[in-house]
Amino acid sequence: MKKYAIGIDLGGTKILAGVVDLSNGKIVSEVKNKTKKEKGNKKIGEKILETLDELFETSGIPKKDISSIGLGLAGQVDRKKGILINAVNLECKDFHIKELIEEKYNIPVFCGNDVEAAAIGELNYGAGKGYKDIVCIFVGTGIGSSIIKDGKIHYGASGSAGEIGHIIVDLNGRACSCGGNGCLEAYASRSAIESRILGAVKKGRKSIITEFASSSSISSKHIKKSLDARDEVVTQYVNEAIEYLSGGIASVMNFYNPELVILGGGLIQSIDEIYLSTIKKARAKALPVPSEITKFKKAELGDYSGVIGAAMLENTLKICS
Numbered sequence: 001m002k003k004y005a006i007g008i009d010l011g012g013t014k015i016l017a018g019v020v021d022l023s024n025g026k027i028v029s030e031v032k033n034k035t036k037k038e039k040g041n042k043k044i045g046e047k048i049l050e051t052l053d054e055l056f057e058t059s060g061i062p063k064k065d066i067s068s069i070g071l072g073l074a075g076q077v078d079r080k081k082g083i084l085i086n087a088v089n090l091e092c093k094d095f096h097i098k099e100l101i102e103e104k105y106n107i108p109v110f111c112g113n114d115v116e117a118a119a120i121g122e123l124n125y126g127a128g129k130g131y132k133d134i135v136c137i138f139v140g141t142g143i144g145s146s147i148i149k150d151g152k153i154h155y156g157a158s159g160s161a162g163e164i165g166h167i168i169v170d171l172n173g174r175a176c177s178c179g180g181n182g183c184l185e186a187y188a189s190r191s192a193i194e195s196r197i198l199g200a201v202k203k204g205r206k207s208i209i210t211e212f213a214s215s216s217s218i219s220s221k222h223i224k225k226s227l228d229a230r231d232e233v234v235t236q237y238v239n240e241a242i243e244y245l246s247g248g249i250a251s252v253m254n255f256y257n258p259e260l261v262i263l264g265g266g267l268i269q270s271i272d273e274i275y276l277s278t279i280k281k282a283r284a285k286a287l288p289v290p291s292e293i294t295k296f297k298k299a300e301l302g303d304y305s306g307v308i309g310a311a312m313l314e315n316t317l318k319i320c321s
Contacts, residue, residue, distance in 0.1 A: 002022075002065055002066065002067035003021060003022060003023060003065065003067075004019050004020065004021060004022060004028070004061055004065050004066050004067065005019075005020050005022055005066060005067045005068050005069070005070060005311040005312070005314060006018070006019055006020070006052070006055065006066055006068070006069040006070065006107075006311060007020050007070050007071075007072070007117070007306070007307040007308055007309065007310035007311030007312075007313075008048065008051070008052075008069065008070065008071045008072065008307070008310055009072045009114060009117065009118075009303075009305075009306030009307045009310060010035070010044070010048065010071060010072065010073050010074060010090070010114065011035070011074045011089075011114060011140065011141060011306075012035070012074055012089035012090065012140070012141030012142060012191075013034060013035060013140075013141055014032060014033065014034050014035055015032070015033050015034075015035050015047060015048060015051050016030065016031075016032045016303060016304075016306070016307055017030065017031050017032075017051050017052060017055050017307065018030040018031075018055070018304065018307040018308075018311070019055065019059045019061055019066070020307065020308055020311035020312075022067065022311070022312075025121070025124060025125040025308050025312075027304055027307060027308065028059065028061070029055065029058060029059035029060075029061070030055070030307070031051050031054045031055045031058065033047060033050070033051050033054075035047055035090065039090060039091040039092075040090075040091050040092065041092050041093070041094075041095040044090055044092055044095070045095070045097065045100050048071075048097070048100075048101065049100070049101070049104060052069070052101070052105065063105060063106075063107060066107055067108075067314060068107060068108045068109065068110055068311075068313070068314040069101055069105070069107050069108070069109045069110070070109075070110045070111075070112070070117065070309075070310035070311050070312065070313035070314060071097060071101075071109065071110070071111045071112070071117075071310055071313075072112055072113065072114035072115075072116065072117025072118065072306040072307075072309060072310040072313075073087060073097070073111060073112070073113060073114055074087050074089060074090060074113075074114045074141075074142070074144070075087025075088065075089075075090065075092065075113070076113075076159075076160055077111050077112060077113050077159070078111075078159075079110075079111055079112060079155075079159060081096075081098070082096070082097060082098020082099065082109055082110070082111045083095060083096050083097065083098070083111075084097050084111070088142075088177040088178060089141055089142060089177065089191075097109075097111065098110075098111055108314065110313035110314050110316075111313070112153075112309075112310070112313050112316070113144065113146065113162075114138075114144060114306050115136060115137075115138045115144035115145055115146045115162070115306075116146040116153055116162070116309070117305075117306045117307075117309035117310040117313065118136060118138055118146070118264060118299065118301075118305035118306040118309050119134065119136035119146035119148055119153065119262070119305075119309065120153065120308075120309035120310075120312050120313070120316055121301050121304070121305040121306065121307070121308035121309030121310075121312070122134075122136060122262050122264075122299055122300065122301060122305050122309070123148055123151070123309075124308075124309075124312065125301060125308060126262075126299060126300035126301040126305060127260075127262045127297035127298065127299055127300040127301075128148065128260065128262060128297075131148075131259055131260045132148070132149075132150050132151045132259070133148065133149060133150065133256075133257075133258045133259045133260070134147075134148040134258055134259070134260045134261070134262060135147055135148075135162070135164075135252055135256060135258045135260075135261050135262070136148065136261075136262040136264070136299075137164055137249065137252075137261065137262070137263055137264070137265075138263075138264045138265035138268075138299070139188065139189060139190070139245065139263070139264075139265040139266070139267045139268050139274075140189065140190055140220075140265035140266040140267060141189065141190060141191050141266075142165050142177070142185050142189050142191065143164060143165035143184055143185045143188060143189045143245075143248075143265075144162075144163075144164070144165055145162045145163070145164040145165070145252075146162045147161055147162045147256065147258075153316065164184060164248055164249075164252060165183060165184055165185035165189070166178055166180065166183045166184070166185060167183070167184050167248055167251065168180075168181075168182045168183060168184075169182055169183070169184050169187055169244055169247060169248060170182035170187070173186065173187070174186040174187065174192075177191075184244060184245070184248040187240070187241060187244040187245075188241040188242075188244040188245035188248065189241075189267075190218075190219075190220055190223070190266060190267050192241060193218075193223060193237050193238060193241050193267075194217070194218040196237040196240070197209060197218060197233055197234060197237055198215070198216070198218065200233050200237070201215075201233070205233050206233070207226065207231050207232075207233040207234060208225075208226055208229050208231045208234075209222055209223075209225075209226045209231060209233070209234055212225060219266075220266040220267050220269075220270035220271065221270060223238065223267070223270075223271065224270050224271045227271065227273060238271075238273075238274065239277075241274075242274060242277050242278050242281060243281065245278050245282075246277075246278045246279075246280075246281035246282040246284075246285055247281075247282075247285055249261060249278065249282040249286075250281075250282045250283075250285035250286040250291075253282065253286040253287075253290040253291065253294050254286055254287050254290055257290050257293075257294075258294060259293065259294065259295060260294070260295045260296070260297060261282075261294060261295070261296050261297075262296075262297050262298070262299055263275060263278070263279075263296065263297070263298055263299065264298065264299030264302075264305060265299075268298060268299070269298070269299070269302055269303075275298055279296045282296075
């Protein structure tokens with residue numbers, strides 16, 4: 001058995017790739033590139049190949065020692081065919097990504113959803129070790145989640161189980177990037193908070209965030225800095241997002257009754273106030289019994305959950321072989 005595999009975490013704003021030692025789950029080499037400007041199948045494909053070329057060059061590990069390349073993709077995935085069916089934040093649709101990579105490198109490619117990959121990483125090497133029934137929720141550009149049932153990923157009838165970002169929290173609510181209305185993602189993601197803040201500033205409200213963020217892009221670090229300064233606008237919209245996020249998680253606690261909820265993603269990893277307040281409010285909103293037994297943990301592998309989990313997809317996604 002070959003010792004190494006490559007894991008790629010393709011999100012809405014970045015691509016992180018790493019060579020993973022399969023014997024211990026450790027990343028031995030990594031490359032990170034932004035995907036903010038690149039959109040669409042062609043440009044995203046070029047960026048992935050560029051990142052892989054750089055990774056092979058800098059890692060010093062020959063292709064013959066790589067068992068597989070796994071991709072955690074921010075969108076709906078056909079795991080068997082290796083197709084990114086739809087990724088709204090990347091403007092990708094019907095993207096035959098497995099075929100593209102295998103054709104160039106002649107290494108087996110396996111595909112899964114990005115939070116699914118993160119959940120696999122956390123289950124084996126992070127916060128999920130020792131647990132069997134888990135919901136892993138990542139809050140960043142969007143909101144994604146994955147369900148682990150009896151120690152294995154639960155895919156659902158169409159392979160799309162765990163789309164917590166698209167549960168409806170307001171029947172006549174805001175438009176969501178998925179094409180629907182009132183989705184949790186439209187209220188509690190970093191993009192949703194960004195949209196609310198920028199809208200308020202455009203209408204004339206003063207916020208310290210304008211001193212260090214651009215007029216079109218606000219990061220989790222910018223939000224954290226503004227909260228530390230007790231900025232009124234940022235605090236208002238972060239608290240609004242926490243209310244919706246905690247309500248969504250409480251619904252999951254009531255419906256699925258997991259033993260553990262793992263929270264990760266840029267907003268959670270960067271801002272302890274959001275993590276702690278969300279847990280407190282979710283417990284208060286859930287029914288008493290699940291509220292009492294459900295444990296919460298922050299993702300322990302940080303930015304690397306998805307990379308490590310993606311590298312393990314060869315052994316996890318037998319349907320892709």
